[in-house]
Amino acid sequence: MNEKPSRLKIPPVFLNSAGIICSLGAGLQSVQNNLFSDDPESSYLKQSPEYSTDRHLPLGLIKDPLAAVPIADEDTRNNRVLTTALTPLLPEIEVYRTRFGPHRIAVVIGTSTSGISDGEKALSYHCQHNEFNNNYSYSKQEISSPSRYVAQWLGLRGPVFSVSSACTSGAKALTSAARLLQLRVCDVVIAGGVDTLCHMTVQGFSSLSIISESICNPFSKNRNGMNIGEGAGLFILTREPGPVCLAGFGETSDAYHISAPHPEGKGAKRAMRQALQQANMTPEMVNYINFHGTATEHNDKMEALAVHRVFGADIACSSTKPLTGHTLAAAGAIEAVFCWLALQRDDGKLPPHHWDGQADPELPELTGIATEKINGKLTTAMSNSFAFGGNNTSLLLSRE
Numbered sequence: 001m002n003e004k005p006s007r008l009k010i011p012p013v014f015l016n017s018a019g020i021i022c023s024l025g026a027g028l029q030s031v032q033n034n035l036f037s038d039d040p041e042s043s044y045l046k047q048s049p050e051y052s053t054d055r056h057l058p059l060g061l062i063k064d065p066l067a068a069v070p071i072a073d074e075d076t077r078n079n080r081v082l083t084t085a086l087t088p089l090l091p092e093i094e095v096y097r098t099r100f101g102p103h104r105i106a107v108v109i110g111t112s113t114s115g116i117s118d119g120e121k122a123l124s125y126h127c128q129h130n131e132f133n134n135n136y137s138y139s140k141q142e143i144s145s146p147s148r149y150v151a152q153w154l155g156l157r158g159p160v161f162s163v164s165s166a167c168t169s170g171a172k173a174l175t176s177a178a179r180l181l182q183l184r185v186c187d188v189v190i191a192g193g194v195d196t197l198c199h200m201t202v203q204g205f206s207s208l209s210i211i212s213e214s215i216c217n218p219f220s221k222n223r224n225g226m227n228i229g230e231g232a233g234l235f236i237l238t239r240e241p242g243p244v245c246l247a248g249f250g251e252t253s254d255a256y257h258i259s260a261p262h263p264e265g266k267g268a269k270r271a272m273r274q275a276l277q278q279a280n281m282t283p284e285m286v287n288y289i290n291f292h293g294t295a296t297e298h299n300d301k302m303e304a305l306a307v308h309r310v311f312g313a314d315i316a317c318s319s320t321k322p323l324t325g326h327t328l329a330a331a332g333a334i335e336a337v338f339c340w341l342a343l344q345r346d347d348g349k350l351p352p353h354h355w356d357g358q359a360d361p362e363l364p365e366l367t368g369i370a371t372e373k374i375n376g377k378l379t380t381a382m383s384n385s386f387a388f389g390g391n392n393t394s395l396l397l398s399r400e
Contacts, residue, residue, distance in 0.1 A: 013178040014242035015235045015397070017092055019085040019192075020337045022231030022324045026064035026084055032341050035323070036349050043215055044323050045227055051202035058215050059197060060229020060325025074149040076115035076140045082194045085232035086150065089190075092236060093154060096188045106158035106186040108176045109147040110169030110193035112329040114162075115140035117198035146194055158186045164329065166387035167292070169193050170233060171332025171395055175249045177237045192234035193333035201328060202228050208259070216295035218319035218353070219304060219369060221360040223295040229325025233333030235340075244340050247380070247398040248281070250274025254390020260298055261390050265306030268384065271392040272310045275382065279396045283311045286396070287374055288342070288350055290335045290383040293319020294326055299386060301363060308364035316371035318353030332385035336395055339381040343399040348374040 020027070023044045024034040034040065045058040066080040067087055096105060122136040139145065143164045151160040159180060163173045170193020177191035195201075205211050205228060212225035237246070250271035254262040261268070276283060289311065292303055307317065320338055327334055338351045353370035383395045 010182050011239050013181050013237055013239060013246045015244045015246055015340055016238055016242035017089055017236045018337045018340055019089045019234040020232065020334060021062060021064060021081060021085045022327060022334055023060035023062065023229055024323060027088060028341065035338060035341065035351055045215055045229070045325055051197055051199050052206065055213060057202065057211060057213060058227045058325070060227060060231070060327060061197070062230055069149070071149060071153055073137060074140065074145060074152070076118045076145065078111065078113060078115050078117070078194055078196045079146060079149050081196055081230065081232050082146050082150065085194070085234050089234065089236060093190065100187045102155055103157040104187040105156045106177065106180050106189040107147045107151045107156055107160045108163060108173045108189060108191040109150065110163040110173035110329045110333065111143060111146050111195055112164055112166055112169055113195045113198050113201060114143050114145045116200055117196055120199055150190060165391050167326070167328055167331055168385040168387040168391050168393040169329035169332065170334065171336065171383070171385040171393040172251065174235065174237070174246065174333065174336060174395060175251060175393065178246050178249065181237060181239050187238065189237045190234060191237055192232065193330040194232035195327055195329040196230045197228065210296045212295065215322050217355050218291065218293040218295040218321060219300050219360060219363065219366070220355050220358050222356055222358055223297070223300060226294040226296050227321065227325040229327045231324065231327045231330050231334050233330055233337040241400060243400060244343050245398045245400055246395065248275040248277070248279030248396040250278070250394045252392045254392070256390045259388045261302045261386055263298065263302055265302035267390050267392045268303060268306035268386055269309055271394040272306065272382065272384070275394040275396040279398070281380065281396065286311065286380045286382055287316060287378050288381045289315055289317040290339055290351060290381065291317055291319040292384045292386045293321055295321065303384065303386065304363040304366060308366065313365050313367045316350060316368045316374055317366060318351050318370060320351045322354040332383065332393060332395070335383050336397065339383050339397050342378050343381055343397060346377055348376055348378055350374065350378065
């Protein structure tokens with residue numbers, strides 16, 4: 001009798017530890033205190049003229065001191081931010097390094113700016129002096145710089161690569177890490193995203209007329225654009241049980257427009273459904289969604305349509321970008337850290353949604369938006385990231 005071949009069992013992947021820095025602070029405790037505060041600051045975004053020539057813009061600036069980069073050739077502000085986020089995880093990484101060996105630890109970092117801000121300063125110096133400053137090297141602004149730097153710094157010999165898919169980069173770094181672990185290519189992955197502010201991104205988004213001169217107002221009828229921020233979010237992922245499981249993920253591409261998402265959110269909807277299918281979950285099993293929620297006209301419209309079609313009107317949901325700004329390639333990883341923190345709370349408190357409360361009547365009704373807490377413990381959360389070109393990633397995290 002011929003037996004039906006059994007389906008290959010995909011091992012679960014766990015988000016064991018996290019590191020973070022953004023406008024909310026440096027380190028898990030500081031970020032958690034500010035994210036879930038009962039008495040928050042009026043805004044964590046600061047008005048600044050630093051990256052725009054003709055106006056002050058609200059920016060998600062890092063205010064904490066940054067750690068030094070121990071490798072001179074890789075010293076960029078982007079890598080200093082990355083080093084600051086990663087430093088609290090070093091003792092745990094060393095335990096894994098001793099246990100598995102450096103060849104079994106991978107590094108996957110999402111970025112879109114890398115060392116471009118340092119390149120901008122070098123070009124400015126060249127315009128004044130007709131030569132580059134002594135410490136300038138083009139390799140610093142290569143997309144590979146963050147992952148290459150971490151592997152060299154920590155003496156790791158597993159797979160090392162960067163992901164650069166604009167605003168989904170940090171989330172896609174986590175899905176790439178999950179695949180490496182599920183395929184048993186390695187035993188541990190350091191993965192996440194990092195991006196820092198520079199003139200190119202701020203002025204580039206300004207040229208698209210989607211930058212707001214006030215704090216962004218996601219899903220409001222009065223929304224008028226996004227804010228830009230900076231930061232890093234990192235995880236140590238393994239197959240060994242940890243506090244939070246990366247239960248499923250979905251990745252799609254609209255192939256609709258070079259910058260705009262599909263107006264009906266078709267790709268976003270497919271990504272969310274893929275994540276649910278991979279996790280063997282129904283929409284009713286998800287307690288909370290962290291929106292991409294940029295407060296731009298087209299993103300909020302398509303995301304509201306997609307979420308409403310998959311989850312209905314009542315799902316608890318929020319966008320945290322009024323707190324951090326849009327941290328671009330780091331956004332998916334930073335917001336995954338927010339979900340990771342919320343899943344380990346016992347009070348059901350959720351990442352907040354700061355807005356004027358004026359829902360856009362042109363959007364599907366989302367009655368669960370700005371829900372402050374749920375009854376009981378948060379057990380399952382989805383984090384959405386959507387990028388230029390209709391690149392969509394949904395992460396589904398569950399509490400163990």
